[in-house]
Amino acid sequence: MIEIQQLSKKYKGAENFSVSNLDLSIVEGEIFGLLGPNGAGKTTLISMLCSLIKPTSGHFSINDLNYKEHKNQLKKLIGIVPQEYALYDSLTAYENLMYFGAMYGLKGSILKEKITNALTRLGLGDFAHKKIDTFSGGMKRRVNLIASILHEPKVLFLDEPTVGVDVQSKNVIIQHLQELNKKGTTIVYTSHHLNEAEHFCTNVAIIDHGKIMIEGKPKDLIENQPKANNLEDVFIALTGKGLRDHA
Amino acid sequence: MHKLWASTYKEFLLLTRDIGGIAILFIMPLVLIVTITLIQDSTFKTIVESKIPILLVDNDKGAISETIFNGLQESNSFEVILKEKEVIAKELVFKGDYQLAIVIPENLSSDLNKKVTQNVEGILAEFGLEDESTETPKKVEIAKKEVNLYFDPATQLTFRSSVKNGIDKMISKIETQSIYKAFQEQISDDEAGVVFDTDSFISFKEIMPKSEGDKELIPNSVQHNVPAWTLFAIFFIIVPLSINIVKEKSQGTFVRLRTNPVSYATVLGGKTLVYLMVCIIQFVLMLLIGVYLFPWLGLPVLDISGRIGLLFIVTIFSGLAAIGLGLLLGTVAKTQEQSAPFGATFVVILAAMGGVWVPVFVMPKMMQVLSNFSPMNWGLNAYYDVFLRNSSFIEIVPEITTLFLFFIATTVISIIYNEKKNAV
Numbered sequence: 001m002i003e004i005q006q007l008s009k010k011y012k013g014a015e016n017f018s019v020s021n022l023d024l025s026i027v028e029g030e031i032f033g034l035l036g037p038n039g040a041g042k043t044t045l046i047s048m049l050c051s052l053i054k055p056t057s058g059h060f061s062i063n064d065l066n067y068k069e070h071k072n073q074l075k076k077l078i079g080i081v082p083q084e085y086a087l088y089d090s091l092t093a094y095e096n097l098m099y100f101g102a103m104y105g106l107k108g109s110i111l112k113e114k115i116t117n118a119l120t121r122l123g124l125g126d127f128a129h130k131k132i133d134t135f136s137g138g139m140k141r142r143v144n145l146i147a148s149i150l151h152e153p154k155v156l157f158l159d160e161p162t163v164g165v166d167v168q169s170k171n172v173i174i175q176h177l178q179e180l181n182k183k184g185t186t187i188v189y190t191s192h193h194l195n196e197a198e199h200f201c202t203n204v205a206i207i208d209h210g211k212i213m214i215e216g217k218p219k220d221l222i223e224n225q226p227k228a229n230n231l232e233d234v235f236i237a238l239t240g241k242g243l244r245d246h247a
Numbered sequence: 248m249h250k251l252w253a254s255t256y257k258e259f260l261l262l263t264r265d266i267g268g269i270a271i272l273f274i275m276p277l278v279l280i281v282t283i284t285l286i287q288d289s290t291f292k293t294i295v296e297s298k299i300p301i302l303l304v305d306n307d308k309g310a311i312s313e314t315i316f317n318g319l320q321e322s323n324s325f326e327v328i329l330k331e332k333e334v335i336a337k338e339l340v341f342k343g344d345y346q347l348a349i350v351i352p353e354n355l356s357s358d359l360n361k362k363v364t365q366n367v368e369g370i371l372a373e374f375g376l377e378d379e380s381t382e383t384p385k386k387v388e389i390a391k392k393e394v395n396l397y398f399d400p401a402t403q404l405t406f407r408s409s410v411k412n413g414i415d416k417m418i419s420k421i422e423t424q425s426i427y428k429a430f431q432e433q434i435s436d437d438e439a440g441v442v443f444d445t446d447s448f449i450s451f452k453e454i455m456p457k458s459e460g461d462k463e464l465i466p467n468s469v470q471h472n473v474p475a476w477t478l479f480a481i482f483f484i485i486v487p488l489s490i491n492i493v494k495e496k497s498q499g500t501f502v503r504l505r506t507n508p509v510s511y512a513t514v515l516g517g518k519t520l521v522y523l524m525v526c527i528i529q530f531v532l533m534l535l536i537g538v539y540l541f542p543w544l545g546l547p548v549l550d551i552s553g554r555i556g557l558l559f560i561v562t563i564f565s566g567l568a569a570i571g572l573g574l575l576l577g578t579v580a581k582t583q584e585q586s587a588p589f590g591a592t593f594v595v596i597l598a599a600m601g602g603v604w605v606p607v608f609v610m611p612k613m614m615q616v617l618s619n620f621s622p623m624n625w626g627l628n629a630y631y632d633v634f635l636r637n638s639s640f641i642e643i644v645p646e647i648t649t650l651f652l653f654f655i656a657t658t659v660i661s662i663i664y665n666e667k668k669n670a671v
Contacts, residue, residue, distance in 0.1 A: 050506050052669075075508040086503035088257070090264035095257070102253030103507040131264075147503065 001028035001186050002049065002155065007058035009044050009210075018044040020210035021058070026203075028154075031177070031187040033201035033218075035194060035231070037239050041210040042190040043083065046157050049188070050080045062155055076104065079153035081161050085140040086147070089133040093124060093143045096132060097150060104151035111150070118146040122172055138169025145173060149180060156180065158189040162196065174200055198222075198231040206238050213238045250509050254517025261491070262521060268487060276480030276529055277536055284472040284546055298326040302336040302348035305329060309356025311421050315349065318417045333395070340397040347402070347410060350395040360425055362389045367429040394418070469537055469547045474630030475603045477533045478623055481526045481565050482594045485573035488522050489586035492577025511665045515658060519570050526566030527559070534558070557633045557640060564650040565626035571657030572622070578661040597623045625649045 004024040019041045122142040162170040205215040225234040305312040330336045336348035537549025580586035601623030629646035632638035
């Protein structure tokens with residue numbers, strides 16, 4: 001589904017590569033977790049896969065479509081849930097979704113029905129016509145997610161979709177993502193919540209300094225790491241306990 | 248098309264949800280135009296209707312000083328106050344109590360008469376027409392005279408030159424009359440008889456363009472101010488428009504749009520349509536103010552008869568030029584702190600260059616050349632063509648074409664810049 005070959009990114013003025021000669025293969029139908037400390041290169045990798053930033057070198061393709069030649073086709077194929085709330089504060093949830101749905105070419109009763117269903121499923125049916133600036137963080141995250149899935153993407157990229165939300169909202173989001181995955185959507189997601197990733201992902205890759213440190217099923221990674229009881233132990237063993245502050 | 252419509256509707260919603268922003272967009276230009284017109288009109292009235300007190304020191308006590316005194320009084324622009332001594336008048340003017348003091352030198356009238364008579368006799372002698380009964384008088388050297396003008400240093404140059412020209416004209420007239428009189432005395436025995444008609448042969452008639460109904464278009468402060476300040480307000484749209492784009496970038500919605508299958512041109516198209524509507528509404532409000540509010544405030548009425556269609560055409564193209572600039576600024580700027588002050592200052596610069604404040608023809612040569620590059624200058628010329636020169640559509644085509652090309656150029660640059668910056 002997603003084939004990444006020797007993909008690298010070095011930002012202008014940076015000393016090191018954010019992503020360095022990265023090879024990765026993500027199979028269709030997976031829930032793939034990209035895990036790593038701050039500045040490991042997770043967001044850079046996702047941004048490249050979503051055509052938001054230009055790779056310095058290397059290639060990738062999604063559903064056999066090369067990113068250089070099929071930019072517009074790829075955009076229809078993917079959905080992205082960005083880290084920040086990418087919504088218009090002064091518009092209602094419904095108005096935001098009508099707009100972003102229209103940007104995917106959806107219209108009329110089909111779009112309205114999709115919006116109503118999604119809002120209801122994610123517990124926002126009663127807030128459809130309320131402005132986003134009145135929403136809590138968890139509610140915004142849910143609308144943020146709906147705006148990315150209205151067009152039923154084949155691949156959904158999520159950059160820390162549950163950061164800063166309460167447990168209830170997190171559960172609703174995870175549950176919904178699992179439903180989407182069952183319907184055939186491949187999910188690529190980054191998170192700092194290792195416990196969440198351990199239970200949610202079918203496959204994970206731990207990334208650090210722009211390189212894949214290890215990749216596999218969470219259960220296998222835990223089993224293969226001496227003294228590891230969970231994914232967090234594996235993560236610490238591979239990336240260390242030192243702080244990763246960077247500016 | 249559906250995406251463009253959706254983008255337009257979204258922009259409309261964003262704009263209408265910002266009540267404060269709408270108030271600034273629509274009310275501030277109206278406040279501006281009313282304030283400026285009231286100030287300019289009252290300044291005009293001050294010059295025309297109230298009298299400026301000036302000092303006159305009459306050392307001559309003759310025909311010339313009498314003519315100057317009467318001329319100044321009759322001009323209705325000045326209240327002439329007589330002073331005995333030049334020193335006092337000078338001091339009062341230099342202290343700023345008066346704008347001007349005119350000091351007429353001693354024996355100006357008599358010396359002018361002597362000089363003229365001498366010249367006339369000289370001319371007649373050359374033609375052999377001198378009076379044989381009288382001896383040719385000896386030529387006496389008459390010293391040149393100076394009328395001293397003392398101006399308050401704070402007085403504007405335009406006022407100085409117009410006063411100087413006025414006095415010069417009065418003295419020239421007296422000189423001419425003296426010459427005629429001297430000739431008459433030399434060639435006619437009947438002193439009371441009129442040989443020469445000393446009235447001005449040439450006079451001025453100001454002719455203005457006529458409108459369709461053969462009505463003469465008479466420019467007034469409103470006809471000048473409304474187009475100039477409407478244009479200024481229209482161009483101020485670059486500030487909210489650029490902020491709108493920068494905000495979208497900082498909010499993260501722009502990131503989402505970049506991952507959506509929608510072109511940047513479509514996103515900008517939605518903004519263009521909505522902000523063009525804002526420009527048109529601004530213009531309509533300005534017209535309504537000019538037609539209905541101005542007369543109520545004692546200002547001249549804005550005459551738009553027979554020109555409404557062309558005015559809207561100019562507004563649309565001026566609005567597009569302003570929007571193009573706003574799109575470019577919003578695309579290039581990274582923060583609101585960059586776009587807002589730059590946008591506001593840039594509009595003021597463009598207005599100054601474009602002739603909104605000072606007419607282009609009085610600008611220094613270099614600024615006159617630069618003014619050709621200001622879209623406000625193109626828009627202002629197009630408005631003046633319609634408002635004051637009674638031009639037809641064909642005559643405004645060069646200006647509106649330039650405005651449209653400016654819109655296309657700025658929009659294309661915005662799209663290319665965005666593509667290059669976000670190229671993948």
